[in-house]
Amino acid sequence: MKKKKEEKITPNEQQLLDGIAITQEHPLFGYLRINTEMVPKSRLGKNVPAKVSSLGRIYLNKDCDRTPKEWAYIIAHCMLHLCFGHFDAERMPGYWQQITEKQQKWVNKYDAELWNMACDIYVSRFLADIKFGSACIDTTQLANFSSASSEMKIYDQLVELNISPDRNFFGTAGEFPDMIGTESPLEYRYGKNEYISRFAYALASSVRSVINKAGASKGITGKRKSTMEKAAEWFVNHYPLLGGIATGFRIVETFNRNDLNDVEIAAVDVVNGEIYVNPAAGLTIEEWKFVLAHEYLHAGLQHHARRNGRDH
């Protein structure tokens, strides 16, 4: 029998493998354990880096030339379609149909490609907020949709503006839709979407990791560090969804930094992903909870992006 020719890893494959490693090491995405499969370009198309199926599989084009950070972004994008329930009937556009006098049923009615576009915009906005990987899209375009709070609202906005899905530059499959299976919405008669549950848990766990890192940073004295830690831990237990925002921010103590000495208590720089805290402020744990919530919410509510020229 002939010995099988030893398969060499191509430079493109190596970059993809490095990108997969970045997502696996991330406190949020690494936790999700979603299957990825490296496939040749003949499976997806020459200029199609990735697609995700409603069955929970992510197909990655090993012949595409992308940097590891770009791959990390692409993989996270695909994972988020599953974690945000973008294939789920109850989350997809439709209307309530009256069945009996007391009973209503949600009936889906939508343009699958436009729904894919709305979901792409939502996912891209999330990734921009948490500053993960290298975006392969023009993120300035996202500002047009910053006032829509959900995928459904973005979808309505696209319909209202009469935007063609051909104008979707936010996905991971080039000019094609990157979600496979949008035409058959998923229904969970007896169970629930496992990805959504796993994601909520991963968010909580990622906040813990951020807190540990923040606590280990030098300069914050022991007593104050533990107060900050407790305040942030309180968020893990009460508001795990803020964790997605928290992962994108580094906590920087400004105790001895002259350039930041106008930070009396705390400030947030959404663009650079930093929250500045003044450990000399001498706050109680209840007060730190308030301050952290305040700063995270500035980011979460997109106050920077929605300023529209108003005096900051």
Ligand SMILES: [Zn+2]
């Ligand atoms: Zn997408």
